[in-house]
Amino acid sequence: MSVVHELATSAASRAEGLAHQRIATVVMIAFFALAPLVAYPVFLMKVMCFALFACAFNLLIGYGGLLSFGHAMFLGTAGYASAHAAKVWGFPPEFAILFGTACSALLGLVTGLLAIRRQGIYFAMITLALAQMMYFFYLQAPFTGGEDGIQAVPRGKLFGVLDLNNAWAMYSLVFAVFVGGFLLIHRAVHSPFGQVLKAIRENEPRALSLGYDVNRYKLLAYMLSATLAGLAGATKVLVFELASLTDVHWTMSGEVVLMVLLGGLGTVFGPVVGALIIISMENYLAQIGSWVTVVQGAIFVICVLTFRRGVIGELGRLIGKPL
Secondary structure (H helix, E strand, C coil): CHHHHHHHHHHHHHHHHHHHHHHHHHHHHHHHHHHHHCCCHHHHHHHHHHHHHHHHHHHHHHHCCCCCCCCHHHHHHHHHHHHHHHHCCCCCHHHHHHHHHHHHHHHHHHHHHHHCCCCHHHHHHHHHHHHHHHHHHHHHCHHHCHHHCEECCCCCEECCCEECCCHHHHHHHHHHHHHHHHHHHHHHHCCHHHHHHHHHHHCHHHHHHCCCCHHHHHHHHHHHHHHHHHHHHHHHHHHHCEECHHHHCHHHHHHHHHHHHHHCCCCCCHHHHHHHHHHHHHHHCHHHCCHHHHHHHHHHHHHHHHCCCHHHHHHHHHHCCCC
């Protein structure tokens, strides 16, 4: 009877936790839907693009336990592919975004087959090395424009009807992409696939002994993370009408790690909050120049020393429910 009682209690707790997450999801969607009324739409679009990027990265490290130091290569690859397709080939925005996302997914497959054979710091170093290779490739490739990047990327008309040069139309597209990507990740982490990922993160030998193809699950998580990171990068290019080396530089990979850790590693909403904090600091502290990095470092140190679970992780601990 005690075992049955424990199982029933655990199921009830999970159901209550999911209910809290649904409420938080509604609040988050309402926030981004209403925020343009009081905040600069381009700033909010940047936040949503990076929030999706951070959520994709969190799927890999927070639930799969795989620390990638080269995730910027997916953000940048999709950006360059989308920009080139829109400007040179004349693709409409929906196909440009899909093309960029598909390129990142393909890159995720190729690099994933190489990287997932190793664990821990070796996996991290392999991803960093691959990302640096991609950075120097984009620096030298003729179609990327080198240090100038691909500028004046046309936004075009979505489905031939919605003119994305209108700020509200562009905001609607970014909002739809962000919410769709977030809900996909939310569904993935609460599915049997997500539970297996958590099992691999906690005890890989045990998951292997239970008959799970660990490498296959790792590769799927890596590819899904790469694809969604690419979706964020392809959308970001249309927002700023620019694809540049900044998005493939190693500092971008470090920045997304900071977003996830600051918001809350392994939480659903942590990466969104982390992205909002980091982008806000970069935007509103821009007048202090390179000191922004120093401020970010100080905040990160304070975060690690005072609330290691991150902002959302600590909030979830206080209310007793995972967020």
